[in-house]
Amino acid sequence: MFGMLALTSLLVFRRDGIAGVRHGAAVSIAMTRSVLAQVVMGMLLAGMAQVVLPTEVVSGWMGSESGIRGVLIGVAVGSVVPAGPFVVLPLMGGLLAMGAGPGPIAALITAWSVIAVSRTFVFDIPFLGPAFTLSKLLVALPFPFIAGFITPVILRLVDCLPVSGRCGTAYLIVSPVERTRARRGKTKFMNMSPVSCR
Numbered sequence: 140m141f142g143m144l145a146l147t148s149l150l151v152f153r154r155d156g157i158a159g160v161r162h163g164a165a166v167s168i169a170m171t172r173s174v175l176a177q178v179v180m181g182m183l184l185a186g187m188a189q190v191v192l193p194t195e196v197v198s199g200w201m202g203s204e205s206g207i208r209g210v211l212i213g214v215a216v217g218s219v220v221p222a223g224p225f226v227v228l229p230l231m232g233g234l235l236a237m238g239a240g241p242g243p244i245a246a247l248i249t250a251w252s253v254i255a256v257s258r259t260f261v262f263d264i265p266f267l268g269p270a271f272t273l274s275k276l277l278v279a280l281p282f283p284f285i286a287g288f289i290t291p292v293i294l295r296l297v298d299c300l301p302v303s304g305r306c307g308t309a310y311l312i313v314s315p316v317e318r319t320r321a322r323r324g325k326t327k328f329m330n331m332s333p334v335s336c337r
Contacts, residue, residue: 212243216247
């Protein structure tokens with residue numbers, strides 16, 4: 140990120156000089172001010188949700204073993220959430236850390252992205268018309284369910300890590316919750332069991 144910033148600043152300096160760099164910095168500061176409140180609120184909401192919502196409830200209703208029920212909950216919640224990405228994504232990260240499964244979270248984020256009710260009535264229908272909006276929704280409707288059911292499968296393949304040992308190569312599944320706990324120093328991944336990576 141710092142490398143990209145340095146390269147971009149150098150290109151601006153070569154083209155427009157120090158005045159261009161100052162203008163770019165001013166635009167960046169203005170953009171930061173416009174989204175800073177949303178970012179802070181999103182982080183606070185994610186933190187408060189981890190305190191208020193019981194982990195057992197989250198893992199029970201939207202955990203990895205919740206199946207179709209968890210995906211349906213994710214689609215339903217995602218379609219009605221009116222907030223923007225600075226609020227929704229930190230909240231989803233918090234739910235993952237509390238035991239929500241990748242399938243329901245993927246369904247929630249995808250539904251929020253493609254079939255959000257608030258955006259449909261506020262923007263899509265007025266600007267694009269009811270016929271186009273209905274056609275778009277019918278095409279997009281399967282995607283949250285596809286994401287909800289396929290994401291855990293792909294995540295299992297991605298998170299299947301080869302570990303060499305005296306007995307050959309074993310494979311350990313690293314769940315999002317375990318990764319979060321490890322970053323916080325609460326586990327050393329000792330509770331993971333070797334599985335076949337196929």
